[in-house]
Amino acid sequence: MTAIKKYARLEATGLWRDSENFDFIEVLISFGKTSIILSDYKDKPLTHWSLTAIKLVSRDQNEATFSTDSDDGECLLIKDADMIESLLLFINKDEQKSNTTKIKFYICFFILIVSSIALIVYFPSKIKVLTASVISNEIEQQLIEPFVDKHVSSSGGSCSSLEIETIKQRILTLIEKDKQTLSVIIIRDQKMNALHLPNGVILISSAFLNNATNEFKLVALLEQELPSAINRQPLNILINQQTTIELIRFLLGFDTQLHIKEINDFLTPATKPTLKKQNLLDDFSWVTLQNACLN
Incomplete structure (x- = not known):
């Protein structure tokens, strides 16, 4: 939320197309609470993108192209360096969070496997000793x-x-x-x-x-x-x-x-x-x- 507040008043222009069948049009880009809003020059919202769904398609020194999780060819071309930096910030945070989640999953899975092996190898012998001791x-x-x-x-x-x-x-x-x-x-x-x-x-x-x-x-x-x-x-x-x-x-x-x-x-x-x-x-x-x- 702190990162969103930092860029809450940041606006930039960009070129957006709804799909591969449409031409690019110039739009205003601004931040909402959990998304970016694409509007025309009359402040009429055209669409909005969830920050968690934005992906970087390509980037060079002057511009960057972004898209969403959909496969319909929708994309957004941005030349404003500050806006590019802000979007990359959220993308990188999501990737880090995803990597952290994967690491946690693999650690838990590894612990489960080790525990299962220990139970299979160690537990039967111990329960036999325990059984003999109580008889x-x-x-x-x-x-x-x-x-x-x-x-x-x-x-x-x-x-x-x-x-x-x-x-x-x-x-x-x-x-x-x-x-x-x-x-x-x-x-x-x-x-x-x-x-x-x-x-x-x-x-x-x-x-x-x-x-x-x-x-x-x-x-x-x-x-x-x-x-x-x-x-x-x-x-x-x-x-x-x-x-x-x-x-x-x-x-x-x-x-x-x-x-x-x-x-x-x-x-x-x-x-x-x-x-x-x-x-x-x-x-x-x-x-x-x-x-x-x-x-």
Whole structure:
């Protein structure tokens, strides 16, 4: 507005034509609030041009030609140096404003791209860590109970009795004296030898026990899986099977379960051969455990 006030009383003459089909006529040029007004010599307005629509077509030392955004050939030829200077002032300001707007747009676009990449790369890993941190041992147990019940039911059921549970407890106590991180379920017709699920649940097939000559293979498996259970590695496997959206819904309370999608991810690796140790079980206890599913 300050620039407009500076040139508010500036007037000049020029040659204007309405289109390519008309000849140039001499006009008076003056400033309005947001436009220039072209009038005849009787002060009758012929047209007005918005200051934001004026473009410089050509210029030499003596004159300059301006036009508007329209494509009908309308143009204005001016020889007055002050008027040329004033119009160029507005044109240059608009160009600077346009360039500033473009720069701001590119900066915002760049920030958006960088943020999107950061979210794609950084956010999923962090939300997995966050999910693991909010899952207590009790919640971890609740997460796998539906799967264990369904898996046991579809695999011939579990093999258990008071005597079997006592023998399993003796083995687990020998492996970890202070607390019990692992638990063992013997399943009648499970096709895989052993699965290690979250919350330290080890699912053993009856075939795994029947193919062993003594308890050492079972003990080696449990000793091998104990560090994994302490580090909650099976829980991390379960979390990694979920999508980012599923984890967000779980954290917000919309979903209460994290579903096992690929059971093979929980297969235990083959146990390493171990040196023969002193028997942990008497022959009767081992045979009882080995034949748990025969009853």
